[in-house]
Amino acid sequence: MDLFKTLQQFKNIEPDKGFTRRSRNLILNRGNTFSANISRVLFGSLETGAAVALVGLLMLIILGGASHIKILEPLQITAIDPSSIRAEAEAIDIQIQLTGLNYEESAVSESTLPSAEPRSSAAAAPVAEENEKEALSIDEALKILAE
């Protein structure tokens, strides 16, 4: 057997025509799809980026972040003005103090009222005396002292 002659005969092996046609079409169509996908992804990213940038710009304008631009100055929100915020903060502080004062006054007046709740016998006597003392008016107290 001539080995080299047999090896040369392998050159006559050809792939199946149907397979070649199918494979070729699949590969070349895939190549087109691959390029199309790349462009789609690129344009998609650009669109998304542009949309995000636009939303960011709008937010900046709405919140008055672009107030240094003279045209947009009327859009400035006073709530973000530091002096007005400070004034508001001081006002809140005063209100808290006043509310505390009112609370303390009301607490004193409530404590002068007789308690309707029953008390234990041991603790009841001195408390009752104190209540009686507190219940006396100044005139009545002076009268008692004079006697």
Added chain:
Amino acid sequence: MLDGEDKLIDQAIRGKASAFGSLYDYYQPKIYRFVLIKVGRREDAEDLTHEIFKSALENIRTYENIGHPFSSWLYRIARNQIIDFYRTRKNEVGLDAVDPEFFVAPAIAHFGMEEKLRMEKVQGAIRRLKPEYQDIIVMRFVEDLPIKEVAMTLNKSEGAVKLIQHRAIKELKKILA
């Protein structure tokens, strides 16, 4: 080498499908034969050839024309695909355990009976060689590639290729004896 190959490669790199189609038409039968002789089974050879050209198209932008022929690049992809093929098939039934005629017959059905038997015997013997010997036998004696091109494909010196070729032929003859 294909006429106007450099131009076709440039066009294929720029995404021109018809240019890659021309390269496919010229090299596909060569790559198919290379794969078929190494793997034996026609269906596997078809699947692998398809994958090789698919991979070539996907990676053609990475191809640099630095004097190496395009075929060397394709053969290198083919060799890697075949290595992956055997790696994934490691746990399956060994092809040697099955009647070789079952695999080779469809691809060489158009040959005469005597030729067919002889080719099957030689093909079986080639498949028993080391992968490196198989590559050199197919590239040098089936595809008639020059020593220089084989050396570029296998990333070896021309002297080394000559030496391996000598050993491969000796080994093949020993198997066939």
